[in-house]
Amino acid sequence: xxxxxxxxxxxxxxxxxxxxxxxxxxxxxxxxxxxxxxxxxxxxxxxxxxxxxxxxxxxxxxxxxxxxxxxxxxxxxxxxxxxxxxxxxxxxxxxxxxxxxxxxxxxxxxxxxxxxxxxxxxxxxxxxxxxxxxxxxxxxxxxxxxxxxxxxxxxxxxxxxxxxxxxxxxxxxxxxxxxxxxxxxxxxxxxxxxxxxxxxxxxxxxxxxxxxxxxxxxxxxxxxxxxxxxxxxxxxxxxxxxxxxxxxxxxxxxxxxxxxxxxxxxxxxxxxxxxxxxxxxxxxxxxxxxxxxxxxxxxxxxxxxxxxxxxxxxxxxxxxxxxxxxxxxxxxxxxxxxxxxxxxxxxxxxxxxxxxxxxxxxxxxxxxxxxxxxxxxxxxxxxxxxxxxxxxxxxxxxxxxxxxxxxxxxxxxxxxxxxxxxxxxxxxxxxxxxxxxxxxxxxxxxxxxxxxxxxxxxxxxxxxxxxxxxxxxxxxxxxxxxxxxxxxxxxxxxxxxxxxxxxxxxxxxxxxxxxxxxxxxxxxxxxxxxxxxxxxxxxxxxxxxxxxxxxxxxxxxxxxxxxxxxxxxxxxxxxxxxxxxxxxxxxxxxxxxxxxxxxxxxxxxxxxxxxxxxxxxxxxxxxxxxxxxxxxxxxx
Amino acid sequence: xxxxxxxxxxxxxxxxxxxxxxxxxxxxxxxxxxxxxxxxxxxxxxxxxxxxxxxxxxxxxxxxxxxxxxxxxxxxxxxxxxxxxxxxxxxxxxxxxxxxxxxxxxxxxxxxxxxxxxxxxxxxxxxxxxxxxxxxxxxxxxxxxxxxxxxxxxxxxxxxxxxxxxxxxxxxxxxxxxxxxxxxxxxxxxxxxxxxxxxxxxxxxxxxxxxxxxxxxxxxxxxxxxxxxxxxxxxxxxxxxxxxxxxxxxxxxxxxxxxxxxxxxxxxxxxxxxxxxxxxxxxxxxxxxxxxxxxxxxxxxxxxxxxxxxxxxxxxxxxxx
Numbered sequence: 001x002x003x004x005x006x007x008x009x010x011x012x013x014x015x016x017x018x019x020x021x022x023x024x025x026x027x028x029x030x031x032x033x034x035x036x037x038x039x040x041x042x043x044x045x046x047x048x049x050x051x052x053x054x055x056x057x058x059x060x061x062x063x064x065x066x067x068x069x070x071x072x073x074x075x076x077x078x079x080x081x082x083x084x085x086x087x088x089x090x091x092x093x094x095x096x097x098x099x100x101x102x103x104x105x106x107x108x109x110x111x112x113x114x115x116x117x118x119x120x121x122x123x124x125x126x127x128x129x130x131x132x133x134x135x136x137x138x139x140x141x142x143x144x145x146x147x148x149x150x151x152x153x154x155x156x157x158x159x160x161x162x163x164x165x166x167x168x169x170x171x172x173x174x175x176x177x178x179x180x181x182x183x184x185x186x187x188x189x190x191x192x193x194x195x196x197x198x199x200x201x202x203x204x205x206x207x208x209x210x211x212x213x214x215x216x217x218x219x220x221x222x223x224x225x226x227x228x229x230x231x232x233x234x235x236x237x238x239x240x241x242x243x244x245x246x247x248x249x250x251x252x253x254x255x256x257x258x259x260x261x262x263x264x265x266x267x268x269x270x271x272x273x274x275x276x277x278x279x280x281x282x283x284x285x286x287x288x289x290x291x292x293x294x295x296x297x298x299x300x301x302x303x304x305x306x307x308x309x310x311x312x313x314x315x316x317x318x319x320x321x322x323x324x325x326x327x328x329x330x331x332x333x334x335x336x337x338x339x340x341x342x343x344x345x346x347x348x349x350x351x352x353x354x355x356x357x358x359x360x361x362x363x364x365x366x367x368x369x370x371x372x373x374x375x376x377x378x379x380x381x382x383x384x385x386x387x388x389x390x391x392x393x394x395x396x397x398x399x400x401x402x403x404x405x406x407x408x409x410x411x412x413x414x415x416x417x418x419x420x421x422x423x424x425x426x427x428x429x430x431x432x433x434x435x436x437x438x439x440x441x442x443x444x445x446x447x448x449x450x451x452x453x454x455x456x457x458x459x460x461x462x463x464x465x466x467x468x469x470x471x472x473x474x475x476x477x478x479x480x481x482x483x484x485x486x487x488x489x490x491x492x493x494x495x496x497x498x499x500x501x502x503x504x505x506x507x508x509x510x511x512x513x514x515x516x517x518x519x520x521x522x523x524x525x526x527x528x529x530x531x532x533x534x535x536x537x538x539x540x541x542x543x544x545x546x547x548x549x550x551x552x553x554x555x556x557x558x559x560x561x562x563x564x565x566x567x568x569x570x571x572x573x574x575x576x577x578x579x580x581x582x583x584x585x586x587x588x589x590x591x592x593x594x595x596x597x598x599x600x601x602x603x604x605x606x607x608x609x610x611x612x613x614x615x616x617x618x619x620x621x622x623x624x625x626x627x628x629x630x631x632x633x634x635x636x
Numbered sequence: 637x638x639x640x641x642x643x644x645x646x647x648x649x650x651x652x653x654x655x656x657x658x659x660x661x662x663x664x665x666x667x668x669x670x671x672x673x674x675x676x677x678x679x680x681x682x683x684x685x686x687x688x689x690x691x692x693x694x695x696x697x698x699x700x701x702x703x704x705x706x707x708x709x710x711x712x713x714x715x716x717x718x719x720x721x722x723x724x725x726x727x728x729x730x731x732x733x734x735x736x737x738x739x740x741x742x743x744x745x746x747x748x749x750x751x752x753x754x755x756x757x758x759x760x761x762x763x764x765x766x767x768x769x770x771x772x773x774x775x776x777x778x779x780x781x782x783x784x785x786x787x788x789x790x791x792x793x794x795x796x797x798x799x800x801x802x803x804x805x806x807x808x809x810x811x812x813x814x815x816x817x818x819x820x821x822x823x824x825x826x827x828x829x830x831x832x833x834x835x836x837x838x839x840x841x842x843x844x845x846x847x848x849x850x851x852x853x854x855x856x857x858x859x860x861x862x863x864x865x866x867x868x869x870x871x872x873x874x875x876x877x878x879x880x881x882x883x884x885x886x887x888x889x890x891x892x893x894x895x896x897x898x899x900x901x902x903x904x905x906x907x908x909x910x911x912x913x914x915x916x917x918x919x920x921x922x923x924x925x926x927x928x929x930x931x932x933x934x935x936x937x938x939x940x941x942x943x944x945x946x947x948x949x950x951x952x953x954x955x956x957x
Contacts, residue, residue, distance in 0.1 A: 236957050242955060242957050255946050307713060
């Protein structure tokens with residue numbers, strides 16, 4: 001009996017795959033299991049294939065895993081794309097009405113994929129129908145449970161005397177998840193609650209869905225038997241929450257006191273701005289309500305321009321975007337830096353270049369974030385490893401921006417954004433707010449915004465502050481902020497700004513710069529969302545009796561050389577793991593540590609790494625039969 | 637103590653060409669600020685890039701010299717975050733109607749309560765006289781090798797169709813009139829646009845000061861030049877939208893558009909269009925955030941003794957497993 005499994009549901013975009021997965025995740029989280037869910041979808045509104053894979057486990061998990069245990073399909077494409085992924089002993093629950101569909105008839109399959117699929121059928125001596133695909137699965141030891149989704153609706157409509165139900169194909173998603181829950185015999189009241197919460201605000205819809213779900217549940221409980229899975233309800237760990245990936249930075253911004261966010265719609269970044277706007281009125285302890293003003297702008301240039309303008313008023317301000325939008329922001333980034341304006345840019349990366357794979361994952365923008373904009377100027381590039389971390393990191397990013405009076409680019413990505421996970425409840429009490437040298441009052445006459453000080457950081461006035469008048473310009477300026485092309489002043493100002501790199505490294509605590517999860521002669525360095533798959537892979541290696549090190553870099557620019565170097569002293573095999581082609585962190589390591597990583601584990605299919613892919617490559621490295629560049633390719 | 641004109645001047649030396657039309661605009665802005673007695677720390681000048689971009693350094697209030705084409709984005713962000721601040725944005729016609737045209741249109745739709753002045757001289761002066769968006773098709777100013785091959789933008793018509801609620805034109809050699817227009821623009825509740833004809837003595841040898849004052853067309857009877865510029869307020873033109881009614885609105889907008897087509901023989905200055913019945917952006921925010929005016933972004937308390945005061949317990953509880 002397994003105490004862990006991956007459940008997957010697929011269907012055309014717009015068919016409620018996400019709601020179904022949310023119901024499944026809610027049920028198992030309330031049954032006391034850890035959840036790691038991952039959504040994949042096309043850049044499309046309706047019709048293209050999307051799927052959601054939810055991994056549940058008794059243990060703490062941080063990533064998806066290769067292979068599916070239960071697949072739910074109410075369209076042919078889901079079978080064609082994922083049936084071969086179902087592991088021996090697994091189950092496919094599918095709509096029997098699609099059995100005859102042929103791969104050649106599914107127009108949403110890309111030509112390349114269809115060719116591969118037809119070759120696959122040929123190699124197995126099969127035709128190209130759903131039925132053939134399922135036969136192959138059966139031969140692989142997978143149980144297949146056919147059920148007519150329409151038939152179920154029809155039976156239900158007869159039983160309840162509700163003829164409307166017959167044609168409700170919109171409920172296929174709920175049927176799919178309910179069949180699964182019935183088969184797994186999870187408590188029905190938890191399922192009902194989950195459905196009600198998903199359709200909250202639409203009472204009639206919720207009722208109808210609960211009815212259909214119960215019917216499907218009972219059907220499956222009776223018919224889909226003799227399966228290999230059993231999940232007892234357990235005690236829920238106290239202080240556990242179920243979150244979507246963007247909640248970390250969104251809630252982090254609220255608590256950090258970000259009161260202005262301007263943005264232009266872009267996947268996968270807009271979810272954060274929309275969350276902030278949905279919750280724009282803020283509860284403030286012992287005070288009148290506050291608010292996050294969210295402004296949707298005409299483009300990303302305006303988004304960053306407005307947030308700079310807002311920041312000049314002393315408001316904690318930010319913008320949130322993805323690679324293409326960040327490209328447009330590059331010019332303003334330099335303006336922010338030369339004028340020493342604190343600003344947080346949350347950068348949810350996706351696959352580039354250009355529009356690239358608009359809805360797919362990638363860590364392509366590390367070097368771009370470090371180098372964006374012309375000229376030399378200080379900035380921080382900071383990366384979170386998961387949603388929980390990103391809550392606390394967001395607040396830190398605002399503090400860094402205020403203290404060092406610089407732009408901070410907070411790196412997130414699509415993998416984090418579209419994950420649904422259980423994690424420890426965020427603790428706002430842990431968040432500190434440090435506004436650096438922001439002035440509330442001008443004490444001395446003759447204020448100069450860019451006055452030279454011992455640490456190169458000047459007391460900061462804000463627009464509207466009496467006696468605190470200043471000037472800003474994108475030109476080089478004197479201490480008042482007026483244009484100056486004087487060579488002596490130029491050197492002073494350049495040094496004033498750029499000495500901040502040293503201060504950042506000296507003043508940001510080491511444990512905010514990097515996380516040393518473990519050390520060893522074999523040691524991984526990585527950044528961002530690869531953290532999850534790496535942690536899980538390390539755990540798997542531990543079960544094999546192998547301990548390896550893992551250093552997660554959070555501060556990526558300036559490079560935390562002093563923090564990393566001592567940890568690598570005893571490292572004999574250095575492995576760089578990233579979701580990009582060029583191994584961008586690798587180049588920073590070569591540049592800053594004068595070290596060439598011995599191996600790279602890279603993935604750039606647009607899909608995130610799974611833990612066993614990482615594990616397999618690490619195993620190969622340890623056994624000395626790995627490539628210099630291990631390239632991962634798993635995932636549809 | 638009452639503020640004097642001198643209080644609004646900085647000692648930054650001005651490097652514009654002798655005879656530049658920009659001087660008149662800076663003087664008019666300083667005069668307007670002094671006349672309105674707006675405390676210096678409550679005013680701000682945002683500027684774009686080019687000769688006009690330097691304007692913010694010559695005026696002794698908060699001065700934010702931004703990027704080419706982006707001045708409106710910075711200015712709107714500041715005004716929205718701190719509605720108490722008086723915001724005047726300035727920039728050239730290339731800045732606002734070329735590289736920044738998208739922001740110009742979007743700003744009109746938003747109608748943030750501030751003022752935008754375009755220094756309109758039909759050339760890119762600081763880069764040595766290339767054609768800018770308001771130069772007419774086929775015209776060949778001094779430093780062009782061939783006549784201009786692009787049609788011109790009509791700033792007044794574009795502003796009206798974009799949603800600006802105050803649209804006017806000034807002339808930089810009529811400083812008093814311009815000062816009065818700036819005061820009206822600043823006092824207007826909504827986004828005010830001022831197109832200021834501002835001859836570039838170095839590169840625009842067509843629309844010169846003499847051309848505007850009609851030195852090239854002498855009245856045969858009086859033997860005097862016949863000025864091209866005339867004031868709308870000297871006619872029976874009524875720019876104001878008086879009541880919320882589609883016919884009234886359409887009539888006033890069409891009349892202004894039509895007026896904006898006058899050029900060459902007769903060039904109107906003054907207020908083309910004024911509509912205070914359309915809500916400014918901050919009022920639109922209040923519909924969503926009722927206490928925004930009393931407690932805008934810039935005034936909000938976010939921490940106490942280094943601890944956050946924002947309470948997200950309700951949201952966190954809703955995520956409880």
